[in-house]
Each structure stands twice: as C-alpha cells, then as structure tokens.
Amino acid sequence: MMDRSDDVILKVDHLSAGYGGIRAIDDISFYVKRGEIVSMLGANGAGKSTLLKCLSGEHKRSAGEITFDAQPLPGHCHQIVERGISIVPEGRQIFYKLTVLENLRVGCCQRKDQENIRKDLEMVYDLFPRLEERKSQFGGLLSGGEQQMLAIARGLMARPKMLMLDEPSLGLAPIIVNQIMDTLRSIAQSGTTILLVEQNAVKALNLCDRAYVMNVGRIVLEDSGKELLANEKLMHAYLG
Template sequence: MSLLQLQSIRSFYGQIQALHDISLHVGQGEIVTLIGSNGAGKSTTLKAICGQVKTTGKILFEGNEIQSHPPHTIAELGIAHVPEGRRIFPGLTVKENLEMGAFQVKDKKQITERMERVFQYFPRVKERLSQKGGTMSGGEQQMLAIGRGLMMNPKILLLDEPSMGLAPVVVEQIFEIIQKLNQTGMTILLVEQNAYQALQIADRGYVIQTGSIALQDHADALLGNEQIREAYLA
C-alpha cells in the first residue's frame, strides 16, 4: 500500500482550475519528484495534499482519506511541507523558528531531541541558534526551513523547490542532505525546477504539464527520455 495516494485530484483558485485529474502515489521510503515548467501545477499539488487549496477527488495517507481535513490536522498526521521560498519567520531567532516546527509538542525533552537530530544534518544551523532568521544567507535559510519541517518528526516530507536561488555548491549540499534523510527511511515528495538533479536522487518521477500528469516513470528512464532531456534537462 502506498503511503500517499492522490486520485483524480482537481484543484481550484477561485473559479480557475489549476489541477486536472492528478493521480499519483508515493511509496514508503521513496523519493518521488514532480518536474515541469513554471506554472505547471507542481506547487499546487503539494498545497492540495496539505489542504491549502480547494480540491476535489481523493487524497489518501496511510490508507485514510484526508482531503477534507484542515491543514493543521494534516500536519499532525505526519505530513510536513517545506514551501517554496523557505517562508521562515525572519524576525524570530533560528531556535525560535525550529521550535515553531514543534509547536504541537508539549514535552520539552522531545523538542530538544528533535532539535539535536536537526543539528546532525545541519551543523551550521546549530551555530546560528541566536541569530535572527532573516539575517541568514539563502542557503542557511533553506537549511532552517527543512530543519523546521523535521521538527514535526514527519512521516513524509514535501519539499517545494529547495534549490531555488541558491549557489551551485549549496544546491549540492542540500541534495546530499535530502539523500541522507531518505537513507534513514524518510519518504520525500520533491518538487524541483532543477529536473536533472532531482531525477539523479529520485526513485520515480512525474512530469506535470498545465495541471495534468503528462508522463510518469522510473527516474533513470526519465533521465534517458529524449523528450524529457530536450524539454527539461538541456
């Protein structure tokens, strides 16, 4: 059984339909990537999963329908969303940003343990604990955003454009950390403009065009697909 499954999802912004019968699945322990051009519907797919846009169809998590749940309930189930553009709290310290990721946890010992786990992946974040989030570099803010998601102790991590606006050397670091997270058993659904790097680390991929799934396959097959190479990997 898939950990996450979307069945004929249609999503709307007001009267404008953004997704057209999107169906996909993510298995336990997989990295699945969504690739496509800007405005294709990749980010909207993640927002649909998180209950942030008006949606019809079925979304199943661990076999249970969640499409009618509010966003905070979906997060409590173990779905962590790291949005495009980081969306950290710039006026809060790094420590306070991390604590916001565990706002539902009352046990201080548990919060400390989760924070220590974040530091294992992002030692630079530990060095910046008392610094205001808005004064960090773009790469550091992305690390903080992912760390905040990990503070939820999620069952699946939804990453939206984690490489956006970052220097190539930082992008390499971020993708290495995504792989390390996956090696611990973390399931990841990755939206990424850098299709080549996404497919390099993914198990499977879906190509989204104008709100619909145009193609799906194993990541290595998509890397070798001539049409995909010309459209997204050139």
C-alpha cells in the same frame, strides 16, 4: 495507477483544483511509497505548487480523493501536520524576526514530548551544523542557503512521516543545491518519505527514486529518475 501493496503512504485519486474558473490541476492520480523519494517535475504553470498546496491544506481541492497512511487526508493545515505531513514551502517562509532556535521550536510547537523534541533538535543540528552555530541569530540574517536549511530543519521538527518540499533549490548557488540534495538523501535513508517539487530537473532526477512529469495541470509521464534522465527527447520537450 491501481492499488499497490500497503506500503503506499500517499495516494491521490483524480484530484482537481483551480483558482476561480481556471483549472490549475486536472484529474491527477499518483502515489508515493513509504521511504521513497518522488519528484514532481514540470515547467512554470504546470500545477506543481498548486498540487503541494492541496496536499498541505493551504488550497481547497475541487474534486478527488487524497489518502495518507491508509486514511483520508483531513482538510486543515494543522490537522495535516499532526497526521504526519510537513511542508517546506516555496521561498522558505522562515520567521525573520525569530531566532533560529525559535524557528525550530515553532516547527514542533504542537508536540508535547519534550524528551523527543530534544533528540530531534540534536538530529537536525547534526544534519545542518551551521544552524547550531547560528541558533541565537535572527532567521532573517541567515544566507539563502542557510534559510533553506532552516526551513527543512523546521519541517523535520514536526517528526513527519512525509516531507514535502516546494522548489528547495530556488535562488541558491549550485554548490549549496548539491549539499541540500545530499541532505535530502540522508533524510530519506533515515525513513522519511520525500515528495519533491522542482524545476531543477537534472538535480531532482539524480536524487529521486521515481518522478512524475506534469504539463498544464496533468501528469504526462511517470518513470524512474534514471530512465527519465536518459530520455533526452522528453527532457527537452517538457523540462527544457
């Protein structure tokens, strides 16, 4: 993967990371272009979540370079969010004992531009009308799908250049998954780059522009979503 034109927003070079002696990801290189939806696919234990954790600053990488928006990525979570990467973590991780509105406010509590915050709040309520209906309810009382919507909305409240999602379809009914995928498409259309980690390969491939397939810590395949969908043998081999 060589240097492309300057519309590459995220560039990862020879990234490795692990837990103790175990290498969870091994010498990974890939890139994401501005405005693109990119999926990272793979079976359990392929290293997808570790990769996202490295990008969000939750896990320290052992080697490699990460460049975001033409600058090296800082080390701490909060600096990374400030630079414009939001993560929607695996399992939603919303704040159960805070109301929906408070959850959203946490998403933007590093920002001081009250006027834009109000606009963004309207924007996420437009995307997810259910959240506005339930804005004064505790986050823990929402259904799984609503919690996922809240997690995405909370991520958007930081006004990210790139939104990373870790398994947003986990444990949700198929109809809700479709809704969420549609919303992700419209988020991308409004200019936010999306990096999506998924096990639900078919859904993710239908949505994304490009996809990478990971297997035991390495990237084994890169192609457009359509091509990968058509390639039944590979689908079967890596994604089941």
